[in-house]
Amino acid sequence: MRANPVTGSKIKNMDELAKVSNISRPTLSKYFNDPESVRKTTRQKIETALKTYDYKPNIFAINQNRKLTKTIGILVPYLADPFFAEVARRLERHCIDAGYWPTVFSAHGDQEAENNALATMQSLRPAGALLAPLGRRSDFEAVKRFADEVPTVVFDSNVAVGEAFVGNDxxxxxxxxxxxxxxxxxxxxxxxxxxxxxxxxxxxxxxxxxxxxxxxxxxxxxxxxxxxxxxxxxxxxxxxxxxxxxxxxxxxxxxxxxxxxxxxxxxxxxxxxxxxxxxxxxxxxxxxxxxxxxxxxxxxxxxxQDYSAIADQSVKILFDLIQEGKQTHSRFENLLDGKLVLRTSA
CATH class of the missing domain: 3.40.50.2300 (Response regulator)
Structure with missing residues (x-):
């Protein structure tokens, strides 16, 4: 690892990396937004500089500078419940595989915590959101305001907000x-x-x-x-x-x-x-x-409940909404069939 030859310290930002690597700042920004958008020789030069100077970009800052961020907000009512932990894990994995940055929040069964999570999510300017609202304890108007501003798919708890609901029948x-x-x-x-x-x-x-x-x-x-x-x-x-x-x-x-x-x-x-x-x-x-x-x-x-189908369908609908760049005119519901699991308790 090499330090900044001017200051002797570690590279701190993209401007410093541009100076020491002789790569323009706009080209670096273009690379961090989409590596495939720059020429192969330039891409190799940038990746060599990243290794040489051990520079890691501030993904959050890059996200915030985009017209459309790559952040996806995920909110569940109670993350300590293994049901929600498992669904959230699957949603996270889908988002990461698709090149998004998922951020998971838990409402801890509390309305104020849910409202705070929604406010924090909105401050991140997410591309979309996957919400399992508290339901009866939710501040419905707060959830609706969020879903009116951000492309939103609701799962598990069918609160009448967002563009779609995915959950069990x-x-x-x-x-x-x-x-x-x-x-x-x-x-x-x-x-x-x-x-x-x-x-x-x-x-x-x-x-x-x-x-x-x-x-x-x-x-x-x-x-x-x-x-x-x-x-x-x-x-x-x-x-x-x-x-x-x-x-x-x-x-x-x-x-x-x-x-x-x-x-x-x-x-x-x-x-x-x-x-x-x-x-x-x-x-x-x-x-x-x-x-x-x-x-x-x-x-x-x-x-x-089909954990896999809930996650698969929720992210598919959300990604379609994000790519279309607009919200739907009517909310729709995707109800999934349960399966009887016979064990020895009954």
Missing amino acids: NFKSIGLIVDYLCRTGEPPCFFEMPPLNPNANKRREAYVQSMERLGLTPQVIKVEGTNWDFERIGFEGGMRLIEERSLPSNTVLCSNDRLAIGLMAAAYQKGLRVGHGPECALRIAGHDDHPWSRYTCPPLTTVS
């Missing part, structure tokens, strides 16, 4: 698992907490419709909870219900896998065996095919 997936549970044992009750996002409401509605379609009486059980600590909420609510013997069915469909994991832990604590067969006291099923659900004891029967 809850009515089909809940219908699948209700049909299965009714065919194979006692009809299920539905175990939920107060809804934090639109998925929870849709799954309850889908459960009620599915039971009524089968000529059965829906039985919805709510437990207290106001945050994203679903396992604890499922555990504490399940302990109370088991102690009070107030579960109306020995088959319990939980609105998501994390609640089901908490309920299974409560059943274990109370000495109730979960699964099939005469020796089992409860059947428990969930929704999402959460990354932990296959490792519970027993492994959890659930309906999978």
Whole structure:
């Protein structure tokens, strides 16, 4: 590595690199925006200078100087949830492979944090955004203002903003698992907490419709909870219900896998065996095919969300919007089918 021959210190910016390498500043800028846009011999000269002087450009500054940046904002409601961590990982990978710079934010289940994340994203002048809003706790007007300014695709939580939504078809997936549970044992009750996002409401509605379609009486059980600590909420609510013997069915469909994991832990604590067969006291099923659900004891029967398809479709739609350079005139929804995942809990 060589230092700047004028100052004796490390090259600090593109202007200094231009002077010591005898390459014009506009040519360097053109190279950093698109290496293929300069002649091969010039490109080789620039790459030799980068190695010689160990210069790394400020990508953020380059981005901000573009009419259209290469930044993509990604916002999820709770990054500590492995479901959102996995979807965000896939979205990041797609963006990087396409030559964009993804920046991931978490709302931490909090409206103020979500608003701050949106404001920070907007300050980066992103080319587009992929949002999974909090939903019920969102400041809808703040989310809408952002989506009106930035090409936006919404995933997972279907808040009516942006150009498109990509997510699970809850009515089909809940219908699948209700049909299965009714065919194979006692009809299920539905175990939920107060809804934090639109998925929870849709799954309850889908459960009620599915039971009524089968000529059965829906039985919805709510437990207290106001945050994203679903396992604890499922555990504490399940302990109370088991102690009070107030579960109306020995088959319990939980609105998501994390609640089901908490309920299974409560059943274990109370000495109730979960699964099939005469020796089992409860059947428990969930929704999402959460990354932990296959490792519970027993492994959890659930309906999978297609992580790969959610990420693939979301970025494809967003990249099309960015390349077209305009927003669509009407919002559309891309609802993906779930898949029944049969394990030994139900």
